[in-house]
Amino acid sequence: xxxxxxxxxxxxxxxxxxxxxxxxxxxxxxxxxxxxxxxxxxxxxxxxxxxxxxxxxxxxxxxxxxxxxxxxxxxxxxxxxxxxxxxxxxxxxxxxxxxxxxxxxxxxxxxxxxxxxxxxxxxxxxxxxxxxxxxxxxxxxxxxxxxxxxxxxxxxxxxxxxxxxxxxxxxxxxxxxxxxxxxxxxxxxxxxxxxxxxxxxxxxxxxxxxxxxxxxxxxxxxxxxxxxxxxxxxxxxxxxxxxxxxxxxxxxxxxxxxxxxxxxxxxxxxxxxxxxxxxxxxxxxxxxxxxxxxxxxxxxxxxxxxxxxxxxxxxxxxxxxxxxxxxxxxxxxxxxxxxxx
Amino acid sequence: xxxxxxxxxxxxxxxxxxxxxxxxxxxxxxxxxxxxxxxxxxxxxxxxxxxxxxxxxxxxxxxxxxxxxxxxxxxxxxxxxxxxxxxxxxxxxxxxxxxxxxxxxxxxxxxxxxxxxxxxxxxxxxxxxxxxxxxxxxxxxxxxxxxxxxxxxxxxxxxxxxxxxxxxxxxxxxxxxxxxxxxxxxxxxxxxxxxxxxxxxxxxxxxxxxxxxxxxxxxxxxxxxxxxxxxxxxxxxxxxxxxxxxxxxxxxxxxxxxxxxxxxxxxxxxxxxxxxxxxxxxxxxxxxxxxxxxxxxxxxxxxxxxxxxxxxxxxxxxxxxxxxxxxxxxxxxxxxxxxxxxxxxxxxxxxxxxxxxxxxxxxxxxxxxxxxxxxxxxxxxxxxxxxxxxxxxxxxxxxxxxxxxxxxxxxxxxxxxxxxxxxxxxxxxxxxxxxxxxxxxxxxxxxxxxxxxxxxxxxxxxxxxxxxxxxxxxxxxxxxxxxxxxxxxxxxxxxxxxxxxxxxxxxxxxxxxxxxxxxxxxxxxxx
Numbered sequence: 001x002x003x004x005x006x007x008x009x010x011x012x013x014x015x016x017x018x019x020x021x022x023x024x025x026x027x028x029x030x031x032x033x034x035x036x037x038x039x040x041x042x043x044x045x046x047x048x049x050x051x052x053x054x055x056x057x058x059x060x061x062x063x064x065x066x067x068x069x070x071x072x073x074x075x076x077x078x079x080x081x082x083x084x085x086x087x088x089x090x091x092x093x094x095x096x097x098x099x100x101x102x103x104x105x106x107x108x109x110x111x112x113x114x115x116x117x118x119x120x121x122x123x124x125x126x127x128x129x130x131x132x133x134x135x136x137x138x139x140x141x142x143x144x145x146x147x148x149x150x151x152x153x154x155x156x157x158x159x160x161x162x163x164x165x166x167x168x169x170x171x172x173x174x175x176x177x178x179x180x181x182x183x184x185x186x187x188x189x190x191x192x193x194x195x196x197x198x199x200x201x202x203x204x205x206x207x208x209x210x211x212x213x214x215x216x217x218x219x220x221x222x223x224x225x226x227x228x229x230x231x232x233x234x235x236x237x238x239x240x241x242x243x244x245x246x247x248x249x250x251x252x253x254x255x256x257x258x259x260x261x262x263x264x265x266x267x268x269x270x271x272x273x274x275x276x277x278x279x280x281x282x283x284x285x286x287x288x289x290x291x292x293x294x295x296x297x298x299x300x301x302x303x304x305x306x307x308x309x310x311x312x313x314x315x316x317x318x319x320x321x322x323x324x325x326x327x328x329x330x331x332x333x334x335x336x337x338x339x340x341x
Numbered sequence: 342x343x344x345x346x347x348x349x350x351x352x353x354x355x356x357x358x359x360x361x362x363x364x365x366x367x368x369x370x371x372x373x374x375x376x377x378x379x380x381x382x383x384x385x386x387x388x389x390x391x392x393x394x395x396x397x398x399x400x401x402x403x404x405x406x407x408x409x410x411x412x413x414x415x416x417x418x419x420x421x422x423x424x425x426x427x428x429x430x431x432x433x434x435x436x437x438x439x440x441x442x443x444x445x446x447x448x449x450x451x452x453x454x455x456x457x458x459x460x461x462x463x464x465x466x467x468x469x470x471x472x473x474x475x476x477x478x479x480x481x482x483x484x485x486x487x488x489x490x491x492x493x494x495x496x497x498x499x500x501x502x503x504x505x506x507x508x509x510x511x512x513x514x515x516x517x518x519x520x521x522x523x524x525x526x527x528x529x530x531x532x533x534x535x536x537x538x539x540x541x542x543x544x545x546x547x548x549x550x551x552x553x554x555x556x557x558x559x560x561x562x563x564x565x566x567x568x569x570x571x572x573x574x575x576x577x578x579x580x581x582x583x584x585x586x587x588x589x590x591x592x593x594x595x596x597x598x599x600x601x602x603x604x605x606x607x608x609x610x611x612x613x614x615x616x617x618x619x620x621x622x623x624x625x626x627x628x629x630x631x632x633x634x635x636x637x638x639x640x641x642x643x644x645x646x647x648x649x650x651x652x653x654x655x656x657x658x659x660x661x662x663x664x665x666x667x668x669x670x671x672x673x674x675x676x677x678x679x680x681x682x683x684x685x686x687x688x689x690x691x692x693x694x695x696x697x698x699x700x701x702x703x704x705x706x707x708x709x710x711x712x713x714x715x716x717x718x719x720x721x722x723x724x725x726x727x728x729x730x731x732x733x734x735x736x737x738x739x740x741x742x743x744x745x746x747x748x749x750x751x752x753x754x755x756x757x758x759x760x761x762x763x764x765x766x767x768x769x770x771x772x773x774x775x776x777x778x779x780x781x782x783x784x785x786x787x788x789x790x791x792x793x794x795x796x797x798x799x800x801x802x803x804x805x806x807x808x809x810x811x812x813x814x815x816x817x818x819x820x821x822x823x824x825x826x827x828x829x830x831x832x833x834x835x836x837x838x839x840x841x842x843x844x845x846x847x848x849x850x851x852x853x854x855x856x857x858x859x860x861x862x863x864x865x866x867x868x
Contacts, residue, residue: 204725206718213711216700223659223689223697224711224765225680283702 028277028329032292035325039299047306055302057185063298064191065246065253066268067291071198072242073269074290078202079235080215080282081136085125086243087265088147093118093247094257095151098160107172115244121147122240126233144266151259161256176252187249194245199287211235215282272297275325296325351378352411353545354399354430354514359408361394368394370569371408376514376545381536383548383556383577386566387589387784389754392549395566396516399547400432401425412514426452431507435519435549435782437499439491439506445498446473446487449506476505480535496645497528504535515539516547521555522782525644525810526845533559551784553582554813567591590786598817599796602636610634611671613773613804614687616656619665625651626828629665633773633804638795640819640839641808643848648828649808650692653775657682657689670772683712686772690762692781692808694755698762701751705743706732708750708761713769735764740790756787763791773804780814792818812841824848 043050050056069086076083093114100110121143128139166173178186202208213221214231222228243265251257276293278285300321304314356374360367368391376382386392397403399410401419409416412428419425425432439448446469447454454464473487482501491499500520507515517536521529536546536559548560556563556577563580565572565588572588612632620627626648633639641649654660656667658679667675669687683689691697700708709732710717717727732746739760743753750761759780766774779795780788795818799805809815815822816839824832824847832847834840846852 204722206714206721206723209707209714209723212703212707213700216702217697219697220700221711222679223691225678225683226711227678227680279702281702283700 027332029286029289029292031329031332032276032289032296032325036292036295036299039296039303043299043303043306047303049306050302053183055306059298059302060188061185061253063294064185064188065250066265066272066298067191067294068194068246068249069243069265070269070272070290070294071194071287072239073266074273074276074278074285074287075198075202075208075211075242076136076235076239077270077273077278077280078208078215078282078285079211079232080218081129081232081235082140082270082280083125083136083236083239083243084140084266085121085143085147086239086269087262088144088151089118089121089240090243090247090250090262090265091151091257091259092121092147093244094251094261095154095160095259097248097251098162098257099154101162101165101169102160107169111172111248114248115241118240118244118247119237122237123233125240126236129236130229130232151257155257155259157259159256159258162251163255166252166255173252176249176254187253190249195287195291202287212283215279215284217283268294268297271319271322275322277329293325297322352376353378353413355409355411356395356399357409357411359395359398359405359410361398361403361405368569369398369405372566372569372571374564374571376547378513378543378545379540380561381540381546381548381559383550383560383563384566385550385553385556385563385585385589387756387786390566390589391569392566393518394569396432396518396547396549399425399514400430400516423452423456426510426512429511429513430516431504431510431512431514432516433500433503433507433518433520435522437496437503439499439502441492442490444470444488445477445485445491445494445502445505446470448491448502449473449476449487449509451506453509473505476508477501479538480505480508481538482531482535495528497524497531500524500528500532501535508539512544514545514547516549518549519551519782520548521550521552525646526812527644551782552811553585553785556585557582565589586785589784599793601796601818601820602638602799612668613670614656615668616652617666617668619652619655619667620663621648621651621655621828622661622663624828625660626655626825627664629825629830631823631830631833633806635802635804636799637820638799638805638807638818640815640822641806641825642812642815642822642844643825645810647825647848649825650777652825653689653777653806653808657687657775659689684715686770687775688712688766688771688773689775690766690777690779692777694758694762699750699758699765702749704747704749705736705741705753705761706746709735709765709768711765716769731768735768736761738767739764739794756783759783759791760787763794767798771803773806774798775806775808777808778810779807780809780811812844815839815844816841826850 069090073083073086096117097110097114100113101107105113125139125143128134129136175186175190180186180189210221210226210231213224213226214228218228221231247262250261272294273285273290274280274293275296276285276289276291278290297318300318301314304317309317352375354374354376356372359369359372361369372391372395374384374395384392384395394403398405399419401421401424404420410419411417417428419428419430422432440451446466450469450473470487474483477483477485477487480501482498485494485498485501491502494502504515520532524532540546548556550556557580560577562574562576563585564574565585567589568591575585613635614633615631617630619629629652631639641653643649651660655662658677658681662675665675666673669682669685672685674682674685674687695701700711706728710728714723717724717731729746735741736743736746741753741760741764742757750758753761763779766776776795780791783791792814795805795807807815807818819839820836822834822839822844823830824834824844826848832852834843834847
């Protein structure tokens with residue numbers, strides 16, 4: 001009796017496990033796709049304007065812009081953090097880019113410098129979070145004000161117009177206003193390219209796996225030899241950079257900077273991510289889910305406009321729907337847990 | 342302890358035919374149980390046998406599907422934890438659940454405050470503190486200041502506060518769930534004294550534990566639960582260790598530790614790992630030097646808080662060292678990052694699988710390669726097939742009991758979580774491993790498996806260091822034992838000298854009396 005009988009402890013037989021297919025789509029993503037489908041069918045049946053190209057282009061256009069910031073938000077949420085500053089950082093990117101172009105700097109260089117500015121903002125936030133151990137919430141809340149403050153200081157509060165300047169820059173203008181093949185907006189193509197690349201990166205790369213580990217349990221990650229501070233720093237920079245990219249396209253598309261651009265972007269991005277199944281506690285989420293969440297928000301917004309809902313009711317209705325979507329999912333999850341336990 | 346059970350025959354609590362299922366999964370099958378006045382009645386069973394479910398039924402956290410709960414001769418329904426307290430049931434959970442930022446007294450009277458919140462909207466802190474002092478004195482713990490903030494109390498004092506909290510309403514039935522898991526030897530003895538006091542007052546104690554020695558020394562009766570059924574009940578006097586172990590496992594399990602390596606000639610070779618004059622930047626230890634050789638299990642013993650874990654974390658770069666040098670396989674690894682040290686083949690396994698060990702929200706396959714992502718990565722992309730194969734290989738090797746590798750770590754039982762933690766450690770064959778409390782809080786069968794595995798590792802020329810608070814484990818497993826006390830290495834015991842007396846002689850500080858001319862024999866006897 002020197003050995004313990006190991007077989008009887010019932011380790012699952014490998015053959016049994018292999019049968020279980022690895023899920024490609026999470027439950028939440030499937031649910032969202034169904035809901036979206038229902039809404040799209042419903043809208044096209046009840047409203048004659050919905051399925052028109054003019055309407056869809058507006059929806060997809062704004063969706064493609066905000067979608068870029070949502071990607072960054074997804075990454076930082078997975079790491080267990082949050083970034084409230086993205087709206088202001090986006091506007092900062094627009095302002096830097098626009099001011100440089102107006103000062104006759106090469107537009108591509110201007111864009112790069114603007115992105116660099118955003119990366120620096122992200123880096124400073126990340127350093128405050130990792131080295132001084134301030135919370136994401138506090139640091140990014142402060143930068144929500146600071147970045148917006150810099151915009152006001154630089155512009156003295158007046159909108160910048162680039163209508164004239166961009167006229168002479170057709171190549172640069174193309175990224176925001178161009179249409180491939182005469183119909184598909186370039187912004188949509190940029191967004192889709194970024195989204196697909198990010199989704200693959202989030203799912204498959206080992207770097208992103210480090211972010212998942214950190215978000216799932218920072219302590220366990222550190223004890224597994226992962227440099228947690230570096231991971232958190234990188235996600236802060238990433239999130240600011242995506243906000244910056246959105247800013248560059250925005251400034252291009254609208255040929256200027258309204259100084260209030262990006263206000264409330266953080267709310268849209270967080271709500272989208274949460275609807276799409278990204279965990280606020282970190283460690284779970286996908287770009288696809290978050291983008292589907294944003295699609296839901298965008299469609300609801302569009303429906304409200306099409307049915308000329310009174311403007312002062314729109315926020316109320318929109319966020320009730322956000323709450324509903326999250327509730328639906330939570331209820332379903334609770335039922336599943338009860339079944340399993 | 343108290344053998345008063347026979348004197349008072351009234352049953353405080355009776356459970357009749359309790360069944361409970363969650364969905365299609367039945368966890369309790371017609372369980373019967375009784376608790377007499379003034380007795381300590383142990384409930385033992387492997388992880389997942391249904392002990393927690395049963396206790397949660399008694400504590401009102403769960404409602405049984407069928408069966409009867411009888412308290413003081415009356416059939417009752419316990420709707421919620423409040424209800425349970427009103428009926429005289431106190432529950433001290435395994436993990437301490439106190440509010441760390443308020444005083445001991447405020448914790449002790451938490452539920453009373455909640456009940457009276459509207460009736461008495463203003464707090465009388467002074468009276469509360471005096472009453473708390475009274476209760477603590479009754480527990481023989483007058484040294485605990487009721488006005489002290491709980492965060493500043495030691496773990497054992499916190500546990501006493503937990504017990505005081507359970508007793509603050511007129512409690513007759515006290516449930517202690519693994520109360521000694523995080524206590525030192527001395528603290529454990531203090532707890533036994535408290536238990537004895539309580540039983541003399543007629544309180545009945547339900548005692549849940551994995552440590553068999555505790556049951557034989559401090560309980561009156563023992564009931565064995567296996568797979569949701571009450572298998573057997575003995576008075577402790579008539580129970581045999583092997584019988585209890587077999588009842589729990591439902592099969593023959595050896596409780597014998599695997600054979601030690603026996604020969605000590607490895608000591609002449611070059612050491613695998615050597616630590617020279619290590620000192621911690623935060624002063625938790627200083628002047629620690631030792632060597633680890635290939636093919637041996639080196640134990641680190643000593644009381645909780647003696648700096649054992651800290652030394653090891655210093656060695657692998659998880660803590661900053663102030664001084665000293667660490668040589669691993671003839672390379673100086675002092676000051677390297679944990680990542681670099683781990684990939685060199687020197688690994689550290691944490692004592693706390695939930696807090697710092699596993700990614701509880703992630704699945705088994707994702708947990709295993711977390712230290713060695715390079716195993717499953719090529720060109721920066723994770724190969725899902727390789728990840729799956731690695732996971733399947735590891736869970737088979739360690740016989741992790743699971744529904745599949747897509748199951749979340751959170752949903753595994755304690756023993757299987759611990760095996761998963763070891764799987765994570767061994768995902769890539771290490772050169773040396775340091776295991777901090779490798780079998781804490783897991784059942785006898787899983788424990789034996791892990792012990793066999795560790796011995797097997799050593800035969801594969803890996804050096805193993807075990808930190809353990811269980812003297813049995815240290816003496817049963819280790820070829821050599823280093824003993825720590827208050828941040829220093831105070832002694833080393835080798836080969837045939839590895840026994841609990843010898844170790845306690847160093848760990849308790851008795852050797853100091855020896856040096857001062859005191860009687861070592863006395864101290865050894867009392868240790």
